[in-house]
Amino acid sequence: MIKKVSKIPFSGTPEQEQQLKAVIDESKHDKHLLMTVMQKAQDIYGYLPFEVQVMIAEGMDVPLEKVYGVSTFYAQFALSPKGKYNISVCLGTACYVKGSQAVLDKICEELGIEPGECTADGKFSVEECRCIGACGLAPVFTINDDVYGRATADQIKGILAKYE
Amino acid sequence: MNSLAQLKEIKDRTVDKIVLPEGSDNIRVVVGLATCGIAAGARPVFDALVQGVSNAGLDEKVTVAQTGCIGVCQYEPVVEVLQAGKERVTYVKMTAEKAAEVIEKHLKGGKVIEEYTIGYYTRADENAEIKYSLMDTPFCKTQKRVALRNCGVIDPESIDDYIAMDGYAAIGKVLTQMKPEDVIQCVKDSGLRGRGGGGFSTGLKWSFTAANKADQKYVVCNADEGDPGAFMDRSVLEGDPHAIVEAMTICGYATGATEGYIYVRAEYPIAVKRLGIAIEQAKEYGLLGKNIFGSGFDFDLHIRLGAGAFVCGEETALMTSIEGNRGEPRPRPPYPAVKGLFGKPTTENNVETFANIPQIILNGADWFASMGTEKSKGTKVFALGGKINNTGLVEIPMGTTLGEIINEIGGGIPNGKKFKAAQTGGPSGGCIPASLSDTEIDYDNLTAIGCMMGSGGLIVMDEDTCMVDIAKFFLNFTVDESCGKCSPCRIGTMRMKEILEKITDGKGTLEDIDKLEELASHVKANSLCGLGQTAPNPVLATLRFFRDEYIAHVVDKKCPAGVCKALLNYSIDPEKCKGCTLCARNCPVGAISGTVKEPHTIDRSICIKCGVCMQNCKFDAITRA
Numbered sequence: 001m002i003k004k005v006s007k008i009p010f011s012g013t014p015e016q017e018q019q020l021k022a023v024i025d026e027s028k029h030d031k032h033l034l035m036t037v038m039q040k041a042q043d044i045y046g047y048l049p050f051e052v053q054v055m056i057a058e059g060m061d062v063p064l065e066k067v068y069g070v071s072t073f074y075a076q077f078a079l080s081p082k083g084k085y086n087i088s089v090c091l092g093t094a095c096y097v098k099g100s101q102a103v104l105d106k107i108c109e110e111l112g113i114e115p116g117e118c119t120a121d122g123k124f125s126v127e128e129c130r131c132i133g134a135c136g137l138a139p140v141f142t143i144n145d146d147v148y149g150r151a152t153a154d155q156i157k158g159i160l161a162k163y164e
Numbered sequence: 165m166n167s168l169a170q171l172k173e174i175k176d177r178t179v180d181k182i183v184l185p186e187g188s189d190n191i192r193v194v195v196g197l198a199t200c201g202i203a204a205g206a207r208p209v210f211d212a213l214v215q216g217v218s219n220a221g222l223d224e225k226v227t228v229a230q231t232g233c234i235g236v237c238q239y240e241p242v243v244e245v246l247q248a249g250k251e252r253v254t255y256v257k258m259t260a261e262k263a264a265e266v267i268e269k270h271l272k273g274g275k276v277i278e279e280y281t282i283g284y285y286t287r288a289d290e291n292a293e294i295k296y297s298l299m300d301t302p303f304c305k306t307q308k309r310v311a312l313r314n315c316g317v318i319d320p321e322s323i324d325d326y327i328a329m330d331g332y333a334a335i336g337k338v339l340t341q342m343k344p345e346d347v348i349q350c351v352k353d354s355g356l357r358g359r360g361g362g363g364f365s366t367g368l369k370w371s372f373t374a375a376n377k378a379d380q381k382y383v384v385c386n387a388d389e390g391d392p393g394a395f396m397d398r399s400v401l402e403g404d405p406h407a408i409v410e411a412m413t414i415c416g417y418a419t420g421a422t423e424g425y426i427y428v429r430a431e432y433p434i435a436v437k438r439l440g441i442a443i444e445q446a447k448e449y450g451l452l453g454k455n456i457f458g459s460g461f462d463f464d465l466h467i468r469l470g471a472g473a474f475v476c477g478e479e480t481a482l483m484t485s486i487e488g489n490r491g492e493p494r495p496r497p498p499y500p501a502v503k504g505l506f507g508k509p510t511t512e513n514n515v516e517t518f519a520n521i522p523q524i525i526l527n528g529a530d531w532f533a534s535m536g537t538e539k540s541k542g543t544k545v546f547a548l549g550g551k552i553n554n555t556g557l558v559e560i561p562m563g564t565t566l567g568e569i570i571n572e573i574g575g576g577i578p579n580g581k582k583f584k585a586a587q588t589g590g591p592s593g594g595c596i597p598a599s600l601s602d603t604e605i606d607y608d609n610l611t612a613i614g615c616m617m618g619s620g621g622l623i624v625m626d627e628d629t630c631m632v633d634i635a636k637f638f639l640n641f642t643v644d645e646s647c648g649k650c651s652p653c654r655i656g657t658m659r660m661k662e663i664l665e666k667i668t669d670g671k672g673t674l675e676d677i678d679k680l681e682e683l684a685s686h687v688k689a690n691s692l693c694g695l696g697q698t699a700p701n702p703v704l705a706t707l708r709f710f711r712d713e714y715i716a717h718v719v720d721k722k723c724p725a726g727v728c729k730a731l732l733n734y735s736i737d738p739e740k741c742k743g744c745t746l747c748a749r750n751c752p753v754g755a756i757s758g759t760v761k762e763p764h765t766i767d768r769s770i771c772i773k774c775g776v777c778m779q780n781c782k783f784d785a786i787t788r789a
Contacts (some may be wrong), residue, residue, distance in 0.1 A: 031488060032486070032487050032488040032506070033488060034488035034489075035468075035469075035471060035485065035488050036468070036469070036488075039430070039469060039471065066489075069489075069490050070488070070489065070490055073473060073490040073491060073492075073647070074470075074471030074472050074473050074490075074491070075471070075472030075473060076430055076470075076471035076472035077471060093772045093774070094752045094753065094772055094774045094776075095752075097752065097753050097772055098752050098753065135752055135774035135775075135776050136750050136752065136774075136776040136779070136780070138752040
């Protein structure tokens, strides 16, 4: 499984670090609890930034590559956060033919991120998706539960502004 | 608690609440609050009942309880009203408003609201008598509940409820009256075989671990139910978690293990929560921990969560994952009975296997062996899904025919379509074609026809399902889930998928089919673990029974079921087309042209075969072939 690694600067709070330390302290006697610690860390931070993986590796006294190995093996561990608003652009055939790539490009340009990434303020994330079965509305993208059909690149700025 | 007498005391105190005694005018109302029920909106129904009963001042007389999965998925939320000496009433598709009405008319007024009962939905015709109880529907008539006996009956978050239904009596019996070897002999004699799909004798498996001397041994419960379309284990964990706690303790005593791990997928939060509650309650009662029933036997249980890797359902990968590593499988031998979790002898069984154990101990091996076929004893739980009228969870004696499951329990195929095949065992399994509907379902009969029991997912397919496409779907899944450790699985499944894509794209040749078959046999023979060894099964099974469909794809360039887009062509019947322009206006790629009130035409060089025109046409003028 190839995972997108976040380029957003790490913005953990001291409280989060405190919580993580407590989790590590309670488990560091047993290295087998690594996955449990990582699951709890993800509950605290919402994803597993590199900095958190370093803290876990040091705290649990296991090699960082082992932590990274586990985090990339399991689908549940996210290396990039999801935004408050997750944008999903359909790249199925109908949408693609109708220009969804241009829509995706425009969204990425506006937000300054690539598909699979999240904006630095944690507001938006963008991903590509397969056909969502709304070919009649092509090109289609969704923002959380809202569906936008017959989208054009020109509309993007205005639509994103609604989520400010 | 340290004696059977105390256990009995709890049972006597609680049992009347669950099985209302004759002469009692109390009422028990249960609401199915498993994941499926909650998703369908059972929580507000439950709240409305609790609040409504209290407001109506019925607290003394009416108990409202949550329970696990009742089994009839498409009728959720389900509420059942139980009264001594009266037929049980199953209310389906409930809402908070309907619940208020049930309190008013039924609980207070004593009158059943017929049109909310299951019988109203399942009766043959409008004049047929309405049966109130789920048990009278064809869905339940041939079912036999052993593993699911408490699901839909007790409150899974109450240990007293479990004890009332003879819970923990089996571990009591084992620890006070049986030697470990007696327990193993009993499980062996029962003929119980692994319900995770492999079908290995459970008693034999236990005896292997028991035979190995070690300072520490383990019991592991595999609750990493990953097959798409399978939810048997989730239902047991959500509906009767104490049964697993008790069974694992019995297994620990029999094999000499003092610690157990339950590896459950993180996608099952309710199961995890209820297991956690069950373990805490058992510890509180002294049914887990030190010196259980004063026998000197200690046993402790831990929960470990999976993190979304299908391969972790394979026993060695699961243990590697519990140890905190990437969930990659290890070569066998050494088998887990010799060198398992943390390098110690380990017994690993699936949830459903464990769920049978307390019943076998209490009722005896002969009782269990009296159900089923010669070599497959007992019952099997199936998650019935796909193109079938009654979807849901069914538990049937081994040896029931596929035809009975589909036509009687499942209520046949919707929309008058023809039954084509049933898929068992998910991505590791095969399919049983309609021509073999008389097959009695058991381990050996399924193996004999090149299929496998699998963990219990049973997906029904009708004439509109393309078997090549299904094979491709499952292979896509295994390609995604292959852990990558061994090359036959990592590369082989990918190459197989590519060939299947070529075939469904209409670019395949007859040689591709041969190549696919050869590759499948190599992947099967040479992969390291169960995932790779069984990944080719969907391809091999469909090739065996539906080779003509493959040939239609490569020779005639047609998809007989009308699924594979590249092989379809849409056309407009000029006789039927009224020239309303609706199709042309909706076509996403502008492939349809024509003038108003004149027949339109589709330009196939532009058409992307999305089918929007066909959905929109009001005159059935568009055909797909």
